[in-house]
Amino acid sequence: MSFDKTIHLPVTADEAFALVTEPERLRRWQTVAARVDLRIAGDFRWTVTPGHNAAGTFKEIEPGKRVVFTWGWEGGGDLPPGASTVTITLEPEANGTSLRLVHEGLTEEQAASHAMGWNHYLDRLVAETTSDGGAGPDDWAWAPDPIDYLSSADAALAILLGVLRNVTPADSDKATPCEDFNVAQLLDHLAGSLQNIGRALGADPADVKEAAPETRIAELAQPTVEAFTRRGVEGNVDMGFAELPATMVAGILNLELLVHAWDFATATGQHVAVSDVVSDFVTELAQQTISEQVRSSGSFAPAQPTAETASSLERLLAFTGRNVTL
Structure with a gap:
């Protein structure tokens, strides 16, 4: 056939x-x-x-x-x-x-x-x-079924790349919800995180800093997630500074992709839409990953309060220390 x-x-x-x-x-x-x-x-x-x-x-x-x-x-x-x-x-x-x-x-x-x-x-x-706006986001990438550590990362990556596609050099100096980073600095931070995770998993993703933001991050994320898919989430991963459970590294990867998608969107005046299936799952990963010890190291600010009517994504962002009322 x-x-x-x-x-x-x-x-x-x-x-x-x-x-x-x-x-x-x-x-x-x-x-x-x-x-x-x-x-x-x-x-x-x-x-x-x-x-x-x-x-x-x-x-x-x-x-x-x-x-x-x-x-x-x-x-x-x-x-x-x-x-x-x-x-x-x-x-x-x-x-x-x-x-x-x-x-x-x-x-x-x-x-x-x-x-x-x-x-x-x-x-x-x-x-x-x-179409003037191209094909746009793909509904089929909206809510993985079933969802797991890596299909969630794929879904988060799709959201992130959709945001970065609209980030231009004129946005570089704009402030982000990450207090220490403007847009250009947050791109460097994210690129470094993806590169470090990829290398720890046995990949060797190259950081092409002069590439457009979407291309730069896509070319780092693809080999990193592919290496994770080959390896699986069993055992520990040597991150250089410490050996971490692979599930924790997968949680960090999900947080880097999804939470920073919102950071970039907020900084550049974009709206980011996330399925509750994805944000609920990443919230579970965040609760397993972000301990008080991690917060005290300065990696994450204290959890912020949310309204009873807060969405799943807003609850995730508040847990990571972001002020969702911005």
Whole structure:
């Protein structure tokens, strides 16, 4: 069985090729995070939705014309990486490009489920190229089911990157809810935290400081979360200054991604929307991670009061010492 669909995009074939192969473009319409080694036999790994990672290798590459890659799901059982093949063909046409996607090597049940997925994402690809605001946040990344340490981190990363996408150099000196940091300094802090966690997990994420904020953080977070997914949350992690339970390190990662998303949004006049499923889970992690000893070290301010009507996210932020009435 196969899935076969053709859409029209009002962009050049080269622009369409970039949209389906470059991590920064993929994050706009299809993925939370993406690693791409665009060469024959090079591999890719896309976090399509929180906790669901597609992987495969490139078989054919004709820039601006065609790309063929194998496709499967990590831990997917009956459709592991390499078990099926996706072919994307681009043809110039009036006012844009015709994009045809064919997914082959599927069972009837797999074809039905992938048709639902591809239709969703191809609609978002069209929206990315036709709507003033692009494809926008993906509803499918809203509330992981089931939620765990790493699917929660994926969901938090999606929120953070959506905020950072709108942060510009003009925002660098703006104050943030973190008293010691302006926007530029908070970016450096977050980048350093992701890099340290990644290295402790066996990854070696590079910090490209001159990159745009969203790209900089995405390129640090993707290998860090991927390394955590490979390792799991059992045992301890040597963070250099101490050995910490892996669950605590995962809690720190979630807090860095989600709480700082709100910090950046608040500093730059953006609104951040978070599912209660995610904020409730990260609050549980915060309660396990932020002890009075941790607060006394200066890492977190004292917990702040909240109104009875406070949202789940506001309760999380107040627990981390933030004044949600700002």
